[in-house]
Amino acid sequence: MIENGFVRVPEKAPWLAQYLDEMTVFPNGRHDDQVDSTAQMLDWFKDGGGPRSNAGIFELTRRRAEELRRGQMPGSPVRLRASHGVSHVQLFSGLHRAVPADGTVEMTETDAAPLLCAGWARVGLVSG
Numbered sequence: 001m002i003e004n005g006f007v008r009v010p011e012k013a014p015w016l017a018q019y020l021d022e023m024t025v026f027p028n029g030r031h032d033d034q035v036d037s038t039a040q041m042l043d044w045f046k047d048g049g050g051p052r053s054n055a056g057i058f059e060l061t062r063r064r065a066e067e068l069r070r071g072q073m074p075g076s077p078v079r080l081r082a083s084h085g086v087s088h089v090q091l092f093s094g095l096h097r098a099v100p101a102d103g104t105v106e107m108t109e110t111d112a113a114p115l116l117c118a119g120w121a122r123v124g125l126v127s128g
Contacts, residue, residue: 001042064092064110078112079104079123089115 001007010016019034026035082089082103089097091111099105104123107115116122 001046007042060114061092067110068093077106078109079106080112080115080120081105081123082115083119 009019013019022029022031022034023038026032082099082105084103086099086103088099089105091097091107092114093108093111095107095111097105097107112120112122
């Protein structure tokens with residue numbers, strides 16, 4: 001998959017030199033953790049663990065990352081009521097929110113979507 005051009009790596013990243021070194025000296029290098037994890041991911045992807053089963057979450061994550069890079073926070077603010085017993089929530093936008101005693105958390109519509117699927121209830125729109 002790598003030789004056929006199906007794998008892309010960034011041109012610049014703090015970890016890139018170490019990663020490429022480990023990949024290119026394998027199997028004669030001192031470490032092989034990154035080679036192992038790369039091979040396992042490629043096997044998982046080839047065996048059907050990739051786009052066929054998880055295309056939605058991959059695309060959602062890709063879009064969110066792109067929106068964050070552009071500095072956008074899409075969607076109108078909404079309030080959701082957390083499932084019973086939830087004290088904190090990590091949102092896809094990267095925000096971490098404490099859940100107050102009444103269980104109501106304000107967030108963007110985009111952040112709310114997966115939580116609604118997980119059973120959180122919409123309380124109402126936030127007036128702006």
